[in-house]
Amino acid sequence: MSERQRADDQLSAVGSADGTAHGGVPKQREPGEVVAELDDLAVWFPTPAGVVRAVDGVSLRVRRGETLGLVGESGSGKSTTGLALLRLVDPTSGTVRVGGEDVTRWSRRRLRALRRRVAMVFQDPQASLDPRLTIGASIAEPLIVHRLTDGGAARRRRVDELLDMVGLRGDLADRHPHELSGGQRQRVGIARALAGEPDLIVLDEPIASLDLSVQAQIMNLLRRLQRDLGLTYLFIAHDLAAVEHMSDRMAVMYLGRIVESGTPAQIWRDPAHPYTAALLSAVPVADPQAERERRRIILSGDIPSPVDPPGGCRFRTRCPQARPECAETDPVLAEIDPDHRAACLFAKEAVRAMRSA
Amino acid sequence: MKPVLAVEDLTVTIGTRRGPAHAVAGVDWAVRPGETLALVGESGSGKSMSVLAATGLAPRTARVTGRVHLLGMELTGVTEERRRRLRGRHIGFVFQDPMTSLNPVLTVGRQVTEAAEEHLGLTRRAARSRAVELLDMVGIPSAGQRVDAYPHQFSGGMRQRVVIAMALACEPDLLIADEPTTALDVTTQAQIVELVGDLQRRLGTAVVWITHDLGVVAGIADTVAVMYGGRILEQGPVDAVFGTPSHPYTKALLAARPDPAAGSAELVTIAGAPPSPLDLPAGCAFWPRCPVRGDARCEHELPPLVPVSAGHQVRTFYPQPSDGERR
Secondary structure (H helix, E strand, O other): OOHHHHHHHHHHHOOOOOOOOOOOOOOOOOOOOEEEEEEEEEEEEEEOOEEEEEEEEEEEEEEOOOEEEEEOOOOOOHHHHHHHHOOOOOOOEEEEEEOOEEOOOOOHHHHHHHHHHEEEEOOOHHHHOOOOOOHHHHHHHHHHHOOOOOHHHHHHHHHHHHHHHOOOOHHHHHOOHHHOOHHHHHHHHHHHHHHOOOOEEEEEOOOOOOOHHHHHHHHHHHHHHHHHHOOOEEEEEOOHHHHHHHOOEEEEEEOOEEEEEEOHHHHHHOOOOHHHHHHHHHOOOOOHHHHHHOOOOOOOOOOOOOOOOOOOOOOOOOOOOOOHHHHHOOOOOEEEEOOEEEOOOOOOHHHHHHHHO | OOOOEEEEEEEEEEEEOOEEEEEEEEEEEEEOOOOEEEEEEOOOOOHHHHHHHHOOOOOOOEEEEEEEEEOOEEOOOOOHHHHHHHHHHHEEEEOOOHHHHOOOOOOHHHHHHHHHHHHHOOOHHHHHHHHHHHHHHOOOOOHHHHOOOOHHHOOHHHHHHHHHHHHHOOOOOEEEEEOOOOOOOHHHHHHHHHHHHHHHHHHOOEEEEEEOOHHHHHHHOOEEEEEEOOEEEEEEEHHHHHHOOOOHHHHHHHHHOOOHHHOOOOOOOOOOOOOOOOOOOOOOOOHHHOOOOOOHHHHHOOOOEEEEEOOEEEEOOOOOOOHHHHO
16 A cells, blocks of 8 residues: 555544545634644654654644644654654655644744744743743743734733633732743643744643642643633643543544544554554553452553554554454554544454453 | 551651741651551651651651651650661662662672662672572673673663662562653553562562552552651542542542543543641641531641541541542
């Protein structure tokens, strides 16, 4: 099968195949329109040890008003995929489209406009806020860079409004990041992301460094903001339960590829790819009885080096159900149920065999 | 059975520029041979500090009071040298970041048995074959060759296995695991959890496992102590604490995680953030965030730890009914 065909397969994997035209006029927006899109994206980094294929053929679409969840372990390429949507990394091949426009080769100057339309919230709010700036100044920064407010008074009003939206008191505007708790700082990160009224917000592990009791607050806040403002999210996390909770559709990544995509219910209840099934079985649940009774699928070894990924199926070196065919064919992301796709020659069958083994 | 390690009324106060930080404000726990005690809590709850102080590893600026018994021997008041010997011989440590325990310029083989050479008097040659044995025991493939490799040549999960081998080299009576899987991927975490459980069953080691992850606790613990603001708010057998959580904090914490089986309803949240050890509330540390919130007594008076069932204790004036009783 050609690269081209594979890309088409993957495309419809995470978008309905209604044939939305590319390059449409961004002004006339309909519900469900594609906000951002990756087409057979590859991002390779040269390193002394060889070329790291961080992302190696990923296609996805994010539609207006939805949350697309991206889950994977370290080295899966999920964060690099998010960075590519902002053009914070340069694609090696493939295309990045935002609002129908191909931004893959945009110049640094034009990218400034893109960064208003696609905002990002990072894992560590401590590291993403300038410690010398007050909270108000941090939130005002995108307003100034993108010339969104006229004059200081209007800017202050907008900063107040943004603080209120994320549930922070207005007087926090005069504080510095170190005076805030981790949860408050992440709220500031979200306010900054909202400042430019973006079409898409890429949330890269937004709750990973927060205390458990604060994680729920931030997840509820993100969902409320989405409901009230019609926001579109790409929610990237290693926490399967959080991705399941937050997403309308989700994709599971392994070693630079999407290996399974579908609705959270499909992925959670009926995983088709052996990697997804192993990942699900590894997630501990806060129920001692269930933990004692459950049978884990323990994967052997570690994720292979992205410098030299295995030929054929990339998961075959750790797959408890790998068969000779798996070394020969690189499986495409194929539909197995409506809106549910998996890149496995023995999708479902291998999972059934693993679970009864 | 007598506890391997027991602490009584332990407090740790650390002098800072902004005043004394009450990192641990009076804690009692014990762990018996072959048993796993999980200390669970959010950042700043004092879970790690209570263990570091009990084993004599608290920072120099810390003032530690209370009593600590290791295998019946009083650890408080003994000389630093004696404490170091007892610790080295009887306790193994595994920390969150394996690189904090590993020396990047020594082969893993040397490091795994360094302590054993000192505490058990092994010769170099015996140490090397013991190192291979230990690396093999923790599941490092081709241990015979890998024994001469350096830490950077291992993945994160494999490095943590090396640290576990190091911790077990002296056949300790107690293994202290401080967030040992927090930096690892979930599939690697499953491997490490399984490995520690398996080794514990074979060697009969007692384990104190410090974590913020309630799912991990449910899988590994026999008993659990939930810490908050430097104190234990609830402790007991893992089934009792998870099955009938009686402190409003434990109950809220268990409800705050998204449950894929329960659909995508709004999550239960706990308002605000955990208290600073520099500024602990006078009464119940959880009172400012508590959904029950009781009365003025909660605000001003420290609730005692009271029993609710066999071995299950809770520090609140208002123990929560279980969901079953409420219905």
